[in-house]
Amino acid sequence: MRTRSTRRRAIAVIAGAVASALLLAGCSFGGEVEPDLPAQAAATLPDETVQRLTDAVTHAMGTTGSSGAIVGVWAPWSGTWVAGLGTQRPDGGGDVTADLVFRAGKVTRAMTCDVLFQVAADGKLKLNDSVTQYVSGVPDLADVTLLELCDGTSGIGSYAGQLYSSWIANPAREWDPRYLASFGLGQPRSGEPGAAYRDSDAGYLLLGLALERATDMTAAQLIQTYVADPLGLDATALGDLPEEGVLKGGQSVNTPEGALDCAAPIDLTTASSSTGFTDAGAVTDIEDLGRYVQALASGALVKDDDRFGAPVAVAADGPSWYTAGGGALIAGSLIGQYGKVPGYITAAFADPVTGLTVAVVLNNSAADGAVGEYLAWELAAIASKAPAATGQTVPEAGLPWTPEQYHDAIAGAAVCTPPAT
Numbered sequence: 304m305r306t307r308s309t310r311r312r313a314i315a316v317i318a319g320a321v322a323s324a325l326l327l328a329g330c331s332f333g334g335e336v337e338p339d340l341p342a343q344a345a346a347t348l349p350d351e352t353v354q355r356l357t358d359a360v361t362h363a364m365g366t367t368g369s370s371g372a373i374v375g376v377w378a379p380w381s382g383t384w385v386a387g388l389g390t391q392r393p394d395g396g397g398d399v400t401a402d403l404v405f406r407a408g409k410v411t412r413a414m415t416c417d418v419l420f421q422v423a424a425d426g427k428l429k430l431n432d433s434v435t436q437y438v439s440g441v442p443d444l445a446d447v448t449l450l451e452l453c454d455g456t457s458g459i460g461s462y463a464g465q466l467y468s469s470w471i472a473n474p475a476r477e478w479d480p481r482y483l484a485s486f487g488l489g490q491p492r493s494g495e496p497g498a499a500y501r502d503s504d505a506g507y508l509l510l511g512l513a514l515e516r517a518t519d520m521t522a523a524q525l526i527q528t529y530v531a532d533p534l535g536l537d538a539t540a541l542g543d544l545p546e547e548g549v550l551k552g553g554q555s556v557n558t559p560e561g562a563l564d565c566a567a568p569i570d571l572t573t574a575s576s577s578t579g580f581t582d583a584g585a586v587t588d589i590e591d592l593g594r595y596v597q598a599l600a601s602g603a604l605v606k607d608d609d610r611f612g613a614p615v616a617v618a619a620d621g622p623s624w625y626t627a628g629g630g631a632l633i634a635g636s637l638i639g640q641y642g643k644v645p646g647y648i649t650a651a652f653a654d655p656v657t658g659l660t661v662a663v664v665l666n667n668s669a670a671d672g673a674v675g676e677y678l679a680w681e682l683a684a685i686a687s688k689a690p691a692a693t694g695q696t697v698p699e700a701g702l703p704w705t706p707e708q709y710h711d712a713i714a715g716a717a718v719c720t721p722p723a724t
Contacts, residue, residue, distance in 0.1 A: 334535025365721025409642030416630030460490025474574035511581025552646025571646035643672030650675035
């Protein structure tokens, strides 16, 4: 048992893509906290690298039926590429630009854990407190700690698979987090708490409820106070998307004949964020997402060396370099999160040593959410080989996979057929 002290219309028209350089280290975000990473080279990534990155994103767009995507890649020794690709809808609706807001998805999990560690540091709770001290009606969880909820080792089940079709059918419905969590709690527990990782959206909802009780603040206030404000993330919040400046999200559904209609996804842009709450309810933009995951990886918000110090395997038969802990997933040297919510597939990862950072969102959620993770890893593998800018040196560290490996994995997870090129 693990313990701690308390302590891709499918291919996008590239000519219509809007690309811009975003130098995170040189921007003024207005926050008090800065990620402790190597300084970003004041350059765009080389054209050859950008073309490979673009090809990777448009391939993923095609396999998922996404008409649009937003992507950011930051390689401090080489340069930056930030772009909006494609269109808002398969039939047009305007070009996608890099400044649009979208759903952060399960990156919210890491934000919720940021709050947990900081509230614990403030003395308002202890990491090893039982969840039953703060959430009523769950007496059988007396042996589950707040830290285990954050780490994903509580053994509690998930609710999304049981309710996802209801969210698509009735996207405007508001859901109570306790009701959602009950579907996860209704599943048999998987072993002793702390023993192994189990993806549990219900666990992060319970953690959010516990944090609200311990602080007498709403979950939205907690994310604002402990994450968005310190980092100067003006586009990041827990709640629904704004009315303007938004990447439209949708999902392809089956026709009466049973085939997936990749050309006409249903619009889920205004779907309620209550389906995700403190598991997947945050919204953000690509600048904020890149900056946030850099802060997560570098420990800028949470001063706890143990947060990622004893990660557990994500799957017993998975690669040894893929682990979980502290509300994040650890893939080789990258730390981040991924997942899907109605309308969007989102992923973001950063390397705390080299500063290599990737963030991406696709605007069709018909495919498995793992496509977001695979795309982030493909982009990272491409960017990790970017040549050094003048006066810079390519870091020696590498990743334990190739771009081709996850390009093929995305193809294998295809739900739509990319247009011929």
